[in-house]
Amino acid sequence: MSLLVIGTVAFDAIETPFGKTDKIIGGAATYIGLSASYFTKNINMVSVVGDDFPADGIANFHKHGINTDGLQVKQGEKSFFWSGKYHNDMNTRDTLATELNVLADFDPVVPAAYQDCEYLMLGNLMPKLQMRVLDQMTTRPKLIVMDTMNFWMETAWDDMMKVIARVDVLSVNDEEARQLSGEYSLVKAAQKIMAMGPKFLIIKKGEHGALLFHKDQIFFAPALPLEDVFDPTGAGDTFAGGFIGHIAATNDASFENMKRAIIYGSAMASYCVEKFGTERIIGLTAEEVEDRVKQFVDLVQFDMTLV
């Protein structure tokens, strides 16, 4: 099924206890698109870059079957740039630089061929831009997934709430769920957030896994325990890409299938953090993806019927 992905395509400069990078390609739409490409092939990306964005970066999207007709290239302007440094625990980071550049006056345009796409992934971006994309859809997608972050809760609350009211699945991390709901308990937070509109809620807990809520049902998937987390940048977006990619590929947005989608997303995220940026997720084989999924099965499955 067709999948539309919006979000940033950007440059990142990352420093972790293991090393640092120069400007490398990053951005929410980049990670989501690449990750989803392991599951489904009819993907379109709506985003914006400057003329400093390398041709081989765009060629890499094409190699992954991602259509970039919706990727605006602004001549004479620079791509969005983010720089950050992770602390030793890898769970917290300092932002060293944020240069909006082309993002400052970005007006997303959805190509006509994608205005009736079945699956829509609103990657993290200014809520009013997520809304602009929603408004261009001529047919309501079968499933709309939205990722957002605390920054918009603090700077664009009203816009964000309007988008949240229109989506099927919201994806936030645990601290964001608490901030959004005013509840410390994630179970209570989930009930309040689902009352804002989304029928499904994903709460990402980083190294502690992810929770999927729907009505009074809860599903939990752990993160894979790793010897080293090399660079967590993009892990949440890579997770989202695997999630929506599996759902689009199977054309099944049931709670049962979302459980599998969460496992695929977790498997992709566990690869993402093994190297800097997108390095690990650009050249995976189907076997590697399945091997990782198998590790998740071994990690959590037990047989109570044998007792």
Next chain:
Amino acid sequence: MSLLVIGTVAFDAIETPFGKTDKIIGGAATYIGLSASYFTKNINMVSVVGDDFPADGIANFHKHGINTDGLQVKQGEKSFFWSGKYHNDMNTRDTLATELNVLADFDPVVPAAYQDCEYLMLGNLMPKLQMRVLDQMTTRPKLIVMDTMNFWMETAWDDMMKVIARVDVLSVNDEEARQLSGEYSLVKAAQKIMAMGPKFLIIKKGEHGALLFHKDQIFFAPALPLEDVFDPTGAGDTFAGGFIGHIAATNDASFENMKRAIIYGSAMASYCVEKFGTERIIGLTAEEVEDRVKQFVDLVQFDMTLV
């Protein structure tokens, strides 16, 4: 199979954001014994109390099928007392008072009938007392499980390491695993700790669940997402009680059966935190235990074969 449990039997005074208690019955051996009693009936407790310990507290152990021949009652002395106050996040607490009392010169004596027990649970206690119990076993138990804590890492390192070298399963929390191994990554920490002696390692992560390591295998069980954690006191011991109780009942210390034991332990712990102290775990029915286990199955199980 017969199970020997050692650890404290004590008074606790607890303050949480939900309220506070006077002196109530607590202690590692109390929680372990009560929790294990839902799975196996041949349980002996080795511990010590003062003459201030209420007769109905001991009667309650008997009601749960726990033999107290190894529970010393010291006339003219007072029971061990601990008082603590939990912070709002329930993950951290301040110790307000620790009165060793009878524990100061406790010399554990294992009744002759229990010196050949098949399963031994060394609850958290001074390592040299755990060793004293080990030394009294005439037959090496089929499985020895040891729980310990950071306090002993700081005050009794050498004694603790000698006990660790002699047990099959070590149970610590994530911060303790890091302190014990000097490794931040729990995967690396687990390998180092298993090299110290234990063939199995349980790392408890509180609200984030628990990991079981054995050679290069890892099993993960989440904690049940709860609307409220009312009082976390005793949750780790209750977990350990469910774990060893299930293993003793099934007489099966395989990795596959330990997975189920971890789930039973997690189910018992999820009940423990719903009320103050032992209140919730003294009157559970078999149906309640099975219902909770069913919730864990629903929480983590997914079917990849349908894809």
